Amino acid sequence: MSLITVNEDKCIKCGLCIKECPTFVLKMGQKGPEAISADSCIACGHCTAVCPKEAIDNIKSPLASQINSKDFPKLDAAEAEHFLRSRRSIRTYKEESVSKEELTKLVNIARLAPTGSNAQGVSFVAILDTKVVKEALEETIKWMETSQLKDRFKGLTNAYREFGVDGIFRGAPNLVLTTADKDFSRGRENSIFSLAYLELYAPSLGLGSCWAGLFEVCALLPDSPMLKLFNIPEGKRITGAVMVGYPKYSFNRLVDRNPLEVTFI
Ligand SMILES: Cc1cc2nc3c(=O)[nH]c(=O)nc-3n(C[C@H](O)[C@H](O)[C@H](O)COP(=O)(O)O)c2cc1C
Numbered sequence: 391m392s393l394i395t396v397n398e399d400k401c402i403k404c405g406l407c408i409k410e411c412p413t414f415v416l417k418m419g420q421k422g423p424e425a426i427s428a429d430s431c432i433a434c435g436h437c438t439a440v441c442p443k444e445a446i447d448n449i450k451s452p453l454a455s456q457i458n459s460k461d462f463p464k465l466d467a468a469e470a471e472h473f474l475r476s477r478r479s480i481r482t483y484k485e486e487s488v489s490k491e492e493l494t495k496l497v498n499i500a501r502l503a504p505t506g507s508n509a510q511g512v513s514f515v516a517i518l519d520t521k522v523v524k525e526a527l528e529e530t531i532k533w534m535e536t537s538q539l540k541d542r543f544k545g546l547t548n549a550y551r552e553f554g555v556d557g558i559f560r561g562a563p564n565l566v567l568t569t570a571d572k573d574f575s576r577g578r579e580n581s582i583f584s585l586a587y588l589e590l591y592a593p594s595l596g597l598g599s600c601w602a603g604l605f606e607v608c609a610l611l612p613d614s615p616m617l618k619l620f621n622i623p624e625g626k627r628i629t630g631a632v633m634v635g636y637p638k639y640s641f642n643r644l645v646d647r648n649p650l651e652v653t654f655i
Contacts, residue, residue, distance in 0.1 A: 393428035393449060394437065396421070400445035407437035407446050422446075432508040475644040477590055480598030481560040483635035487520050488564045492595055496634065497566060500588035505580040512580050512629065515620055517565040522619070523633075526565065526605070529615045530558050533608045546604070558605050562633030565602065567609070567616075569626045578610075581630035588632060598637035605631050 394416070401422040408416045408423055413430040416423045416437065423437070423446060435451035438444075439459075447453045465473060497514040505511070517523055531550050534543035549555035559565065568584055570577025585601070592599045602609075609616040609628045616628055 391449060393425040393431055394423065395447045396423055397443075397445045397447075398422055400443040402443055402445070404442065406440045406442070410436040410440045412436065434508045472644070474590070476641070477593055478598070478641050478645075479600040480562075480635070480637045481600055482638040483560065483562045483598065483633075484638050485563065486636050487518065488597060488634055488636070490516075490518055492597065493518065493564065493566065493634070495595060496588050496592060496597065499591040500566075500584040503580070503583035503587040505583065506576050509574075509576060510580065511570050511574050511577060512584050513569045513626070514584075515567040515569060515622070517567070517620070520563040523559055523563065523565050526616060526619060527556055527558050529619055530605055530608050533615060537608075539607070559602065559633045560600060562600070562635040564634045566599075566632050566634055567620060567628055568630040569622055570629045572612075572625055572627045577627065577629045585630045585632045592634065596636065597634055599632050599634045602631040602633050 398421050403418065403422055405418055405423075408418060412434060413432055415425055415427055415431045417426050418424075425431070431448070431450050433448075433450035435448070435456060437446055438448050438451055438453045439456055444453060493516040497516060500514065501510070501512070517526070527550075531547050534540060535547050537543070540547070546557040549557055566585070566588060568581035570581060589599045589601070606628075608614055609631055612627065614628060616622070620628070622628060
């Protein structure tokens with residue numbers, strides 16, 4: 391089967407599919423676009439998405455799997471700024487656990503993040519059971535108490551042992567991990583983009599999240615105890631972690647960062 395099919399009655403030979411192809415897979419033929427090298431196609435979907443006539447289909451990114459962007463409202467600049475700036479790291483959560491359905495919605499957006507060469511390669515492990523998050527907390531603390539960095543973690547580990555304070559997951563009921571093949575060099579960076587999408591989308595579902603960087607210090611190790619705890623398949627590694635739950639408090643103000651540093655040349 392060929393990579394693309396072109397509906398010759400609909401195609402106006404505008405060439406947009408050819409211009410937008412990132413890997414120069416297409417050329418214009420007598421009857422419309424033709425594939426030069428199917429192997430180079432990275433399944434990004436640009437050719438089908440840009441076509442003004444829905445005249446081209448691509449087996450690696452079928453038209454049927456795409457949705458019309460006109461069905462969605464477009465944010466104006468102020469709405470977009472508010473959307474991006476109102477996401478906050480959440481560190482106080484309600485006890486209520488997030489349902490499988492809601493966590494599925496979250497990771498289903500996370501998987502849409504951009505990745506180099508559209509390689510993707512990120513899988514998700516969503517921890518529904520709060521008891522498992524607590525086990526991960528205990529295991530992380532144990533690891534911290536014996537690691538070479540134990541002095542650095544003393545404040546955290548003592549607070550946990552003496553007062554039961556969860557400085558790792560901040561009481562979040564749920565956790566989302568990313569995993570990738572051990573030998574996939576872009577596993578970590580692709581996971582970061584995915585989890586950034588997840589964090590941005592979470593407030594739209596009434597959820598809050600926080601990057602679990604302290605947990606990652608242990609979880610991302612090649613011999614991490616978390617691989618067994620979360621049944622990570624042989625050949626995969628943990629590449630990222632974000633805690634998730636319903637925020638207990640809301641934030642009334644949008645904070646600033648360091649002053650903008652930009653050079654124009
Ligand atoms: C890679 C990374 C690791 C982080 N790790 C933690 C963490 O372990 N615990 C925590 O409370 N916050 C963690 N954070 C959240 C940052 O502290 C937070 O993003 C920063 O203070 C800015 O605040 P905001 O996210 O609310 O805008 C992490 C953030 C990133 C990007």
